[in-house]
Amino acid sequence: MIVMTERDIIKMDEISYLLNSLQERQHDIEIRENELMKKHTSFKIGGPARAMLFPKSEEAMINLCKLCYESEVSPLIMGNGSNVLAADKELNKVVINTSLIKNIELSGTSGHLQHIKSGAGANLASVAVFALENSLVGFEFAHGIPGSIGGAVVMNAGAYGGEMKDVTVLTTIYSSESGLCEIKGEEHEFSYRHSRFSHTDDVIISVTLSLCEGDKKEIKQKMDELSEKRRASQPLDRPSAGSAFKRPKSGYAAELIERAGLKGFSIGDAEVSSKHAGFIINKGTATFDDTVKLIEHVKETVFKQFSITLEPEIKIFS
Numbered sequence: 001m002i003v004m005t006e007r008d009i010i011k012m013d014e015i016s017y018l019l020n021s022l023q024e025r026q027h028d029i030e031i032r033e034n035e036l037m038k039k040h041t042s043f044k045i046g047g048p049a050r051a052m053l054f055p056k057s058e059e060a061m062i063n064l065c066k067l068c069y070e071s072e073v074s075p076l077i078m079g080n081g082s083n084v085l086a087a088d089k090e091l092n093k094v095v096i097n098t099s100l101i102k103n104i105e106l107s108g109t110s111g112h113l114q115h116i117k118s119g120a121g122a123n124l125a126s127v128a129v130f131a132l133e134n135s136l137v138g139f140e141f142a143h144g145i146p147g148s149i150g151g152a153v154v155m156n157a158g159a160y161g162g163e164m165k166d167v168t169v170l171t172t173i174y175s176s177e178s179g180l181c182e183i184k185g186e187e188h189e190f191s192y193r194h195s196r197f198s199h200t201d202d203v204i205i206s207v208t209l210s211l212c213e214g215d216k217k218e219i220k221q222k223m224d225e226l227s228e229k230r231r232a233s234q235p236l237d238r239p240s241a242g243s244a245f246k247r248p249k250s251g252y253a254a255e256l257i258e259r260a261g262l263k264g265f266s267i268g269d270a271e272v273s274s275k276h277a278g279f280i281i282n283k284g285t286a287t288f289d290d291t292v293k294l295i296e297h298v299k300e301t302v303f304k305q306f307s308i309t310l311e312p313e314i315k316i317f318s
Contacts, residue, residue: 014071014072014073015050015051015071015073015092015094017071018051018067018068018071018073018094019031019033019051021067021070021071022053022064022067028055028056028057028059028060029053029054029055029056029060029063029064030053030054030056030100031051031053031054032051032052032053032054033050033051033052034048034049034050034051034090035048035049035051035052035095036048036049037049037081037084037086037091037095037317038086040052040078040081040097040099041078041081041082041084041085041086041241042080042081042082042083042084042146042239042240042241042242043081043084043085043086043239043240043241043282043286043291044239044282045085045086045088045239045282045286045287045288045291046084046085046086046087046088046091046288046317047086047087047088047089047090047091048090048091049076049086049090049091049093049094049095050090050091050092050093050094051094051095052094052095052096052097053075053094053095053096053097054097054099054100055096055098055100055101056100056101057100057101057103058101058103058119058120058172058205058206061096061098061101061120061174061203061205062174062180062205064096065174065203066174068094068096069176073094074201075093075094075095075096075203076093076094076095076096076317077095077096077098077150077203077204078095078096078097078098078151079097079098079099079120079121079123079147079148079149079150079151080099080121080123080146080147080148080151082145082146082147082148082151082241082242083147083151083155083241083242083313083314083315084241084314084315084316084317085241085288085291085292085314085315085316085317086288086316086317086318087288087317087318088287088288088289089288091317091318093317095317096203097121098119098120098121098148098150099121099148100121101119101120101121101122101205101206102118102119102121102122102123102126103117103118103119103122104116104117104118104119104122104126104127104130105117105118106134107208110210112212112213113210113211113212113213114134114136114210114211114212114213115169115208115209115210115211116130116131116134116136116208116209116211117206117207117208117209118130118149118206118207118208118209119149119205119206120148120149120150120204120205120206120207121148121149121150122148122149123146123147123148123149124142124143124145124146124147124148124149124152124157125142125143125144125145125146127139127142127149127209128140128142128143128223129143131209131211131219132216132219132220132223135213135214135215135216135219136211136212136213136214136219137211137212137213137214137215137218137219138162138166138167138209138211138212138214139162139167139209139211140162140219140222140223140226141158141159141160141161141162141163141226142157142159142162142164143223143226143227144159144226144227144230145157145159145242146242147242149207150204150207152164153168153171153188153195153197153204153207154195154197154198154204155193155194155195155198155313156190156191156192156193156194156195157193158193159226160226160229163190164190164195165188165190165195167209167210167211168188168190168207168208168209168210169184169185169208169209169210170182170183170184170207170208171183171188171204171206171207171208172204172205172206172207172208173197173202173203173204173205174202174203174205175200175201175202175203176201176202180205183196192246192247193246193247193313233275233276234275234276234279235273235275235276235279235281238273238281238282238283239281239282240273240279240280240281240282241280241313241314242279242313242314243278243279243313244278244279244280244295244298244312244313244314245257245278245298245310245311245312245313246310246311246312246313248308248309248310248311249308250308251306251308252278253277253278253310254276254277254278255277256302256306256308256310257272257277257278257298257302257310258277259305259306260298260301260302260305260306261301262277262297262298262301262302263277265294265297265298266283266294267290267291267293267294267297268285268286268287268289268290269282269283269284269285269286269287269290270282270283270286270287270290270291270293270294271283271286271294272294272298280294280295280298280314288318292316295312295314298310299312
């Protein structure tokens, strides 16, 4: 028997109010009730969300944000679900999935720089290929990162010496306090795996990048080289959420985990990858609890041996 608290009942009422409002007022938002999170996360873990909403355009996303705030519903925002670990139990939340907002276009020039504007849900590989097709250099690092551009800005995603802070010049957001507005340049407050969006309820609608003109063959060669590095070093054949831990102030997470003797260690079907200790993989039927226990075990073991606290890079929905 599931015992619901008064707060749970209030939340259910708020969500029901939102869904009724959407059905009456919106035709460009797909509504899926009791949608399994594991169908939308790269970990392939997660139970049903009360409602998963798929806006089909930037305008629909803006209208949806307005309705959420009017309904006093605080939604969870996800793109490709590539760094998400969701609970196996029912998630009594509204999840906004941005994966259908994937428009990409050239949006102007500034000297020798070209701007690319992308909807928040466009995956990074698609944006990198678009840059390649237009002979624009500077986004090759993102080609193999399995996430959306909105999520990449939130966490200042990066790889192989490049980060979102290097190329992001403008982000259009919807804020509960200011409504629709633009964030420019240093206002993003980028730092290692962090931005101003990391701890706010601001919702990213679109992102504008500034890239240099370059040689298409050289850009393609660089993308191919980085792709080969990933295939050689990362467990891309198994479900995971990418790098499980942020880089600590001293050393590297993967190196510390391996030195702690945890490479290949597993709890249930959740395993520290034997190919790259910085990844936690789902060997087949890993549960939320298995994975959380493994994350905590890794943190505790590394701290005991090296007095270094590892901070998870994975976003946990529970």
